[in-house]
Amino acid sequence: MRKIWFAIFAIALIAVACQPAAKEGIEARDYWLRASAAGENTAMYMLLQNHGSAVDELIGASSNVTDAVELHKTTMDANGMMQMSPVPSVVLDADAEVHFEPGGLHVMFIGLKQDLKVGDKIQVTLHFKNREDIVLTVPAQEEAGGMHMP
Numbered sequence: 001m002r003k004i005w006f007a008i009f010a011i012a013l014i015a016v017a018c019q020p021a022a023k024e025g026i027e028a029r030d031y032w033l034r035a036s037a038a039g040e041n042t043a044m045y046m047l048l049q050n051h052g053s054a055v056d057e058l059i060g061a062s063s064n065v066t067d068a069v070e071l072h073k074t075t076m077d078a079n080g081m082m083q084m085s086p087v088p089s090v091v092l093d094a095d096a097e098v099h100f101e102p103g104g105l106h107v108m109f110i111g112l113k114q115d116l117k118v119g120d121k122i123q124v125t126l127h128f129k130n131r132e133d134i135v136l137t138v139p140a141q142e143e144a145g146g147m148h149m150p
């Protein structure tokens with residue numbers, strides 16, 4: 001009987017140990033940036049998921065392909081014109097996800113020091129208010145449909 005209880009306890013322990021470990025903190029997924037040329041600007045898109053129980057904030061990003069990386073949001077004005085403006089940070093609510101996508105939030109790379117061709121991969125570091133940086137290897141892609149929306 002003791003062996004059985006021990007086995008049940010061990011299984012329960014494994015279950016507890018495995019689940020939270022896989023889903024904790026902030027996860028970046030589906031990240032890519034638009035292929036572009038040296039001297040141009042480009043934008044990076046991704047999905048940020050906060051698996052944690054505390055609010056955090058994306059406060060910036062950096063990369064060696066440019067000295068200027070900004071967080072931007074594209075909005076439509078009263079005349080239906082798209083315009084983008086910098087945002088100081090992006091709040092990541094507890095247990096929620098934030099989409100960075102064309103026509104909305106994006107990470108703006110200003111004045112590329114090098115060409116970014118389809119298939120190139122660059123390192124991007126995301127900076128957060130409450131947690132350590134996340135370093136991503138981000139592929140350059142061509143946008144589906146050839147749209148060039150910021």
Ligand SMILES: [Cu+2]
Pocket residue numbers: 043072073084085106107108150
């Ligand atoms: Cu922008």
